[in-house]
Amino acid sequence: MIGRVMHWQAGIVAVALALAACGCQRPTQDSGWIDRQVVGEVMTHSELAANLRSLALAGGRVSGTPNAYRAEQFVVQRLRDYGLHDVHCEPFTMTSWLDRTTVVTVLDEPPSRLEGALSLGNCLSTPPEGITAELIDAGEGSATDFEKLGPAVQGRLALARENGSHRSAKMKLALEHGAVGMVLVAETPEHARVGRCHAEPRPEPGITVPGNAGQTLIQRLGAGEALWLNIKIEADAWDATPHNVVGEIPGRGPLAHEIVILSAHLDSWHLGEGAIDNGNGSAAILEAARALAAGGWQPRRTVRFLWFMGEEHGLLGSRAYVQAHDDELDDIVAVVNVDMPGSPRRLVHFGHPEVEPFLRSVRDALRGFEIAPEIGTSRGTWSDHAPFVEAGLCALCLPGDLGPGVQFYHTSGDKYDAVDIRATNQAAAALAVLVRHLADAPQRPCVRYEPTVLAPEIEHD
Ligand SMILES: [Zn+2]
Known part of the structure; x- marks a missing residue:
């Protein structure tokens, strides 16, 4: 039995060597x-x-x-x-960006810190006293949402939900309609979600808040309360x-x-x-x-x-x-x-x-x-x-x-x-x-087209 196994092993080795020698192994x-x-x-x-x-x-x-x-x-x-x-x-x-601290205060009586709030990407430091403005509900932050609100957006912080368009598109619309910044409500209940909100570092603040905290703000606005926020951001933008x-x-x-x-x-x-x-x-x-x-x-x-x-x-x-x-x-x-x-x-x-x-x-x-x-x-x-x-x-x-x-x-x-x-x-x-x-592939499976410009981002980046 042993002899027979050894015979087969020797045979396999010989075949493998022959395949390798004739270049057939690959x-x-x-x-x-x-x-x-x-x-x-x-x-x-x-x-x-x-x-x-x-x-x-x-x-x-x-x-x-x-x-x-x-x-x-x-x-x-x-x-x-x-x-x-x-x-x-x-x-x-490139210009890189990273925030050091973000403190958002809801100016209630007494004021309270909005826990879990974070700066969105490419927001420069605010002045030391921060930026204070009244919040306005801008729905999903779409063009239609902002058109509906009209001049009411001016001088306000636009609150937008995360779903729909890219956060930078929402921010752009908010600023075009005269907002001083944006508050983005994350879909995740316990986590704020960061990401770039300006193409280049800019002074207008954009912050993200966890879903639960954001829903509380939405409900209070819905009940007709006037909500004022103070946003303080310390961030670094540098040549990297x-x-x-x-x-x-x-x-x-x-x-x-x-x-x-x-x-x-x-x-x-x-x-x-x-x-x-x-x-x-x-x-x-x-x-x-x-x-x-x-x-x-x-x-x-x-x-x-x-x-x-x-x-x-x-x-x-x-x-x-x-x-x-x-x-x-x-x-x-x-x-x-x-x-x-x-x-x-x-x-x-x-x-x-x-x-x-x-x-x-x-x-x-x-x-x-x-x-x-x-x-x-x-x-x-x-x-x-x-x-x-x-x-x-x-x-x-x-x-x-x-x-x-x-x-x-x-x-x-x-x-x-x-x-x-x-x-x-x-x-x-x-x-x-x-x-x-x-x-x-024996034939090239795809060709190069003329250069084109893509529609703006629709998902995460
Ligand atoms: Zn990615």
């Missing part, structure tokens, strides 16, 4: 073979959770802060550990030089000059740990890079992994990248951008219908792993795909189900424990397969 056409290897690598050796813990536990990663620089270096080191090529940092300049982080798996052969990008923003807001937005995306593409490199895969096209900074302040890292790489945009076949991944549900493009047959073939490949995303379209400027789409390139996203943790993005609840690691690993595996197919 057949370029047998996509299923490589996909299985890559998915197996993620499912059995994932370093995603460990990498996400390292990124998240240090706290938020606001561009141009020490935590953010540490995170950039962490990704560089991991890429070198994983054997990626041309690992480097690309600096760019963050770095986009880059690593590659080089292509081989006549299509090696063509590039497939897999990107995620590494920066976050200062609240919590930036784990949901977008530590999980950063860790997912790092895991995809690791799994693709681990098997020694040699793609037809070059695969470039990119971690952008400055996303939360207005897609600044990806905009700088597109500008700096203008001369190679024609060679970028597609950009797969990952922002808050979960168990994959959809595979979407941004107005490039020619890519759909290819996306259907990727979905067929993913079905074997019980992932069957619906093919569709998306729009808006809510993440780093936007500068590429505006340059006419084909961008793809793989939105999914993040579980209950999704509600905590941009809040102090955005912590490692809120991330569904299993779902994020599933996203990492699916992203690796998607990128693998893009890089090995």
Whole structure:
């Protein structure tokens, strides 16, 4: 029996050696073979959770802060550990912003502090005595809401609910109608939700309040009470030089000059740990890079992994990248951008219908792993795909189900424990397969269009 087993083992070794010698071990056409290897690598050796813990536990990663620089270096080191090529940092300049303290007082008799209130992004420090104004309910802060209120908005603080348009659109309308600032009521009952409310740092205050506290204000206004608030913000805006982080798996052969990008923003807001937005995306593409490199895969096209900074302040890292790489945009076949991944549900493009047959073939490949995303379209400027789409390139996203943790993005609840690691690993595996197919497709599956300008943002950033 033992002799027979040894005989079979010797046979397997001999066949393996023969395959390796004739170069058949990595057949370029047998996509299923490589996909299985890559998915197996993620499912059995994932370093995603460990990498996400390292990124998240240090706290938020606001561009141009020490935590953010540490995170950039962490990704560089991991890429070198994983054997990626041309690992480097690309600096760019931006105005960063971070608040130190926000104190909001409801001027009742006696005055009381509005607990949990926070400054929105890009609001400069108020004068030391703060800004005092009467609150007015501006509904969802839409154009219709403000038109209905008319001149009543002048000199007031506009209270708006978080749903509907982007907070910066609400703020813009409020200021156009003469408001002195804005109070945004978060959908999360216990957490205020931050985010950029001005395109550039400006003096008009915007604050966010937890849902429960906001509802109390709404009810009091609804009952006809006059409510006055005093807002004091101390914030820093400074010239920062963050770095986009880059690593590659080089292509081989006549299509090696063509590039497939897999990107995620590494920066976050200062609240919590930036784990949901977008530590999980950063860790997912790092895991995809690791799994693709681990098997020694040699793609037809070059695969470039990119971690952008400055996303939360207005897609600044990806905009700088597109500008700096203008001369190679024609060679970028597609950009797969990952922002808050979960168990994959959809595979979407941004107005490039020619890519759909290819996306259907990727979905067929993913079905074997019980992932069957619906093919569709998306729009808006809510993440780093936007500068590429505006340059006419084909961008793809793989939105999914993040579980209950999704509600905590941009809040102090955005912590490692809120991330569904299993779902994020599933996203990492699916992203690796998607990128693998893009890089090995015999024909380029999408083309570059004329540059365009996208409609304003509709979702989070
Ligand atoms: Zn994000």
